Amino acid sequence: MDSSRVHRIDRTGAAGKNGPNDEAGSEVRVPVDDEILLTGKCLLELLRDNLCPGYVRDRDSILLTAPWEEEDYRVGVYLYDIQDYSLAVAATTDMGGNMLRFPPKVVELSYMLFCNEKHRFGGLQRERLQGILNEMIRTLHDNPTLIREDGEKVGISFLCESVEFKIRLWGSFNQPLQPALYLRAAPVPVASARTRKVNRVKERNYGLERM
DSSP: OOGGGOOEEOOOOSTTSSSTTOSTTOEEEOOEEOHHHHHHHHHHHHHHHHHTTTTSSOGGGEEEOOTTOOOOOSEEEEEEEEEEOTTOOOOOEEOSTTEEEOOOEEEEEEEEEEEOTTSOOOSSHHHHHHHHHHHHHHHHHHOOEEEOTTSOEEEEEEOOOOHHHHHHHHHHTTOOOOOEEEEEEEEEEEOOSEEEEOOOOOOOOOOOOOO
16 A cells, blocks of 8 residues: 555644643644545455455545545445444553654444445446455455554444344435345554653652661
């Protein structure tokens, strides 16, 4: 993957950075990554690496997109839900020196992977669609861990959504229900941009000698 494409947002604030609040307990804003976007891109690249060119000719035909989009693509990856990941216990991060980063917010991401049935696949379309879905299942089963560009590991697993839920979800797109894969990616820690200065306890040797 091309690390130059990682989207970073600099949310550094003025308060606490070489300013009047630069003392113990003061907060500093630091640059952070787009962890959700990084996770989606990593999933996208995994599918491209395994589906192209055998099942989908062009890598650009597998996109982060929504079912209602009119783009020319064959396979879509759609993030349809974000929830709190309550199994994870987040803690502060030691950034070295006198700085601690506030705990991250850990979430789980729900993705829907689907074929664009509006696209003309050629040949027997239903057989082609089922072949692509079959290979996506194999790829996700064989690769249960995503390793993002920033080195973070995110587990992926299949979701067992009810038919009623799927009908309501597709109905919200004004589209009939169609075969798709439902996937969970977790845990995804969203790093805090807040840090604070702390006073470190330092060991001192006063050089006392025994009499």
